[in-house]
Amino acid sequence: MSISEDRISHLAHRIYDRLWKDDLADFPDERQSLACIKETITAFFSVAEEVDAIVRKKLASYAQAKVPGSREYEILYHKFHQEEMAKRKW
Amino acid sequence: MRLKDEQISKLAERVLEALTASGLITLKTERGKILDGIRKAVADDVKGEEDLEREAERLLEQTLRSMGGGAGIDRHKMLKMIKDRLAKEKGIVL
Numbered sequence: 072m073s074i075s076e077d078r079i080s081h082l083a084h085r086i087y088d089r090l091w092k093d094d095l096a097d098f099p100d101e102r103q104s105l106a107c108i109k110e111t112i113t114a115f116f117s118v119a120e121e122v123d124a125i126v127r128k129k130l131a132s133y134a135q136a137k138v139p140g141s142r143e144y145e146i147l148y149h150k151f152h153q154e155e156m157a158k159r160k161w
Numbered sequence: 162m163r164l165k166d167e168q169i170s171k172l173a174e175r176v177l178e179a180l181t182a183s184g185l186i187t188l189k190t191e192r193g194k195i196l197d198g199i200r201k202a203v204a205d206d207v208k209g210e211e212d213l214e215r216e217a218e219r220l221l222e223q224t225l226r227s228m229g230g231g232a233g234i235d236r237h238k239m240l241k242m243i244k245d246r247l248a249k250e251k252g253i254v255l
Contacts, residue, residue: 081254089202097187104185111179115172
């Protein structure tokens with residue numbers, strides 16, 4: 072699950088704008104708040120990418136490898152994905 | 162970028178936690194509403210990209226049909242080109 076830096080920055084601005092324009096929150100320092108949101112998004116996708124690779128490798132190593140896209144594959148992918156994310160406390 | 166609702170919720174929680182822990186946000190309403198706001202911002206953006214992907218796939222099929230099937234064409238590369246062009250036209254950041 073790769074994501075460009077531009078997209079991360081764009082998403083951070085969308086989140087910031089939504090909270091601010093809908094008057095849900097105030098931000099004492101716009102620049103730092105945006106940087107904080109960007110860092111969190113970057114960390115999220117970094118972990119998600121790492122976990123995705125691990126889960127795909129695990130599924131491919133099965134004696135009876137599951138077919139990507141099949142229901143069985145999706146169920147196992149979801150299960151392993153959740154387990155790996157939980158290990159990383161995400 | 163494909164994100165399930167569950168992943169969007171997790172991301173929203175992390176963003177709010179990080180902002181709160183750093184003292185970079187002053188909540189003006191209850192936490193649940195803030196999380197909803199973050200979730201909607203991300204979900205709208207993801208939906209925009211999904212709509213773009215669908216349109217790009219439709220255009221690709223149309224183009225390939227007009228080329229008599231498009232044998233020998235790198236489908237993946239062509240889809241990316243169409244997607245990039247549409248994103249530029251619509252001002253969507255990929």
